[in-house]
Structures are given as structure tokens and as C-alpha cells.
Amino acid sequence: MPFDSTGKISFDHIYTAPDPRPFFGTLRRVDYHIPQLAKPYFAKLIAEHPAERPTVLDVGCSYGVNAALRRCDATMDDLYAHYTDPGVQALNHAQLVEADRTRVVDVGGARFFGLDSSAPALEYALSAGFLDEAIHADLERDDPDSTQRKLLDDVDLVISTGCVGYVTEKTLTRVARGARPWMLHFVLRMFSYEPVADSLAELGYDTAPVEGVFRQRRFASEAEQTQILDTLDAVGVDPTGLEADGWLYAQLYVSRPEGAAELAAALATSEQEG
Secondary structure, three states, X not given: OOEOOOOOEOOHHHHOOOOOHHHHHHHHXXXXXXXXXXXXHHHHHHHHOOOOXXXXXXXXXXXXXXXXHHHOOXXXXXXXXXXXXXXXXXXXXXXXXXXXXXXXOOOOOOEEEEEEOOHHHHHHHHHOOOOOEEEEOOOOOXXXXXXXXXXXXXXXXXXXXXXXXXXXXXXXXXXXXXXXXXXXXXXXXXXXXXHHHHHHHOOOOEEEEEEEEEEXXXXXXXXXXXXXXXXXXXXXXXXXXXHHHOEEEEEEEEEEOOOHXXXXXXXXXXXXXX
């Protein structure tokens, strides 16, 4: 597989397929589990928000994985087993959509919007019932249009699991300017969250880290690990006991207009509760 500009293996091809089977089939091989680790934190964020039924925007949502984990009352292992099952592999597109729609249960508590640059992934997530609304846009490059802005203005919470670093403060400040939503981002340690925090601070946001680190996935090859270790060395991040042992790791940051530290402390109990 080719490498992207950060030194990571490029998985671009799995985000543009018409359904999630290539996504789950590929990422299962590298034990990609960060959405599962994020799930209890997102659940607690939803519970902590004063809105009766908050609207959650998943930035870089791909096929609506974070929403599917909640709406299907599933784990990543459940989704891996489902999408790699030979019977499911044999379904045509319409049959797979219908099968996935039957997996959605009414857990309540939130609406889910997805923001992504992949139209096929968003279309699938909408068709399967994982997402309520989709925003197909590149907010790194463009301001949201009037329809997109209206959707963003309804957002109460913003989440992501690994897109920050590719998505920058350009996108997140464009999202934040309307409804000033709370934000919770899992950020690979090779990327700094400081530019995002600084830009959000200009909009009146506080930012705080949540204690701990989170495994994203295994390295896909020794070559990938070598390149990422070089990147970490260049930015002054010590990989001892973490990336040096074969896994990519993320840190979790909370940004909101006030009281980020208090929310981060409350969320620090989520791992035990989840």
C-alpha cells in the first residue's frame, strides 16, 4: 500500500467504495478499534449535554461508524463479524442496505449528522439509517453553503476519531462559528491539537485533555512504524511503551465555550463506566 504525506499507510480506497465491506475487511486486519474505545466517552458527552436530544456531528464520519455503534447497539467486533460474514459478502447493494437497516435499534438520546468528503460513504450511512443528515463538503477548502450552514447551526456536539491532523482548525472553526457546539476529538499523538485549541480560543472556547492514551490500530507494516517513529521524534513525542511497541495511539481533547477542564474530568471516568 502507498503512504500518505504523514507517513501513514494510505487507506483512501476503502472510504470511497459504495458500501462499508472493504472498510471493515481492511481495518479488521490492523485491529482498528478507536471508535469502540471512544463510544463510552461519546455516550457520556451526550448524557452531559443540557439539550434534551442533542445533535451530534461526526467529522470524518466515513460510513457513519460511530453512529452505527450506538444505533445498532454494537461493538466494533460485531461490525467486523457482520461485514466479513460470507453471507453478507454475497449480498447485493440493496440487500445490504436493507440488512443494515434492520440492525438499527431505537436507543434514543441523540440525532447524528455526518461530515465527510466521501459522497459514497455518506450516501450509504444515510441509506442504512446510521445518520439522520449528511454534509458532503471539504471545509478545509470552502465555507459551508447556506444548506450546510443551516445544518451546522443545529449541531450541539462535535466528535471525531482520528481525522484531526488531516482535518485542521480551518474545518473546526467553520463548524464552531454557528451554534458553538461542545467538541470531543481523538487525535493521533503524531499531530498537535494546539493549532485547533488556539483557533477555537479566539471564538471563546476552552480546551482540556482527558487523561490517558487510546490505541487506534496496529501498524500495517514495519515500514509504516519506522516512518511514524521518525515523525514522532521530529515533533518531540516519546514513543516508548506506546508506538514503539507496535500501535498508533491517540489522545482525547475536549473543547467547549466554558468549563472544558470540568468536562474532561467528568469524562475521565467513562472508561471504567463503559
